[in-house]
Amino acid sequence: MPRLLTFAAVLALAAPAFATIPPRAVAAQELREYKAVSTFAKAVDQYVLMRRITEPLPPETMCLPDGTIAKVNDLAATPFDARPVPHEGDMFSPDVADVFRDRIVRAIRQFEVNVWDLVSDMNEEESVAPPAVVGEPLPWGAGDGVVRWLNAVLPQLPEGLEYRLVGRDLLLFDTQAKVVVDVLRVAAPVF
Numbered sequence: 097m098p099r100l101l102t103f104a105a106v107l108a109l110a111a112p113a114f115a116t117i118p119p120r121a122v123a124a125q126e127l128r129e130y131k132a133v134s135t136f137a138k139a140v141d142q143y144v145l146m147r148r149i150t151e152p153l154p155p156e157t158m159c160l161p162d163g164t165i166a167k168v169n170d171l172a173a174t175p176f177d178a179r180p181v182p183h184e185g186d187m188f189s190p191d192v193a194d195v196f197r198d199r200i201v202r203a204i205r206q207f208e209v210n211v212w213d214l215v216s217d218m219n220e221e222e223s224v225a226p227p228a229v230v231g232e233p234l235p236w237g238a239g240d241g242v243v244r245w246l247n248a249v250l251p252q253l254p255e256g257l258e259y260r261l262v263g264r265d266l267l268l269f270d271t272q273a274k275v276v277v278d279v280l281r282v283a284a285p286v287f
Contacts, residue, residue: 102199105108113254128191128195129195129199130192130222131191132191132192132195132196133182133192133251135188135189135192136187136188136192136251137232138195139186139187139189139192139226140187140251140253140257141254143182143186143187143277144254144256144257145171146169146171146179146180147176147179147270147273148256149171149173150172152168152173153165153168153169153172154171154187156194160169161277176259181229181231182277182278183230184230184233184268184278185278186230186278187268187277187278188266188268188278188279188280193280193283196250196266196283197280197282197283197285198278199249199250200246200249200250200266200284201285202243202249203246203248203249204245204284204285206249207245207248227265227279228255228262228265228267228276228279229276229279230275230277230278230279231275231276232276233274233275233276234260234262234267234269234274234276237260238262238263243259243260243261246256246259246261246266247259253268256270256271256272257269257270257271257277258271261283261284264281264282264283264284264285265279265280265281265282265283265284266277266279266280266283266284267280
């Protein structure tokens with residue numbers, strides 16, 4: 097009990113000191129990254145809803161805002177062919193693309209990735225593969241694996257989506273549908 101009282105006394109004395117620390121101004125770069133990541137996350141969420149909702153939800157399953165269950169059920173009733181399909185740049189909008197390229201450059205430096213080694217590690221088929229196209233499967237022989245250092249610097253993705261590096265392009269790949277969701281062209285720089 098005396099230790100608890102001592103701890104409470106220290107907290108009571110320290111509280112005024114914490115209250116006088118002025119809030120830190122958000123740097124322009126932090127704000128830019130926050131907005132871009134938020135935009136990307138919203139686009140990814142929208143894609144996941146469009147592609148994964150297949151059955152109506154019973155009204156008693158969740159506590160959602162009014163009208164949400166009706167919207168989800170309308171979407172579930174919509175055939176896949178009638179749903180919007182992704183286009184290049186839907187997820188990797190220009191602002192998102194700039195932030196992701198910056199993060200990739202920082203990751204290359206942080207993880208001491210040799211870009212020339214990345215290029216030389218590509219198999220022969222990948223180096224001559226046609227460019228990836230949104231809504232289609234990966235080009236033959238291209239981007240079979242996840243690049244771990246990318247996952248460390250890019251926003252976490254929901255289950256079933258992965259980042260893939262094909263040549264210098266960053267792909268958002270749907271592992272369930274086996275299609276490319278979006279492509280960020282020239283994501284990896286050449287130093």
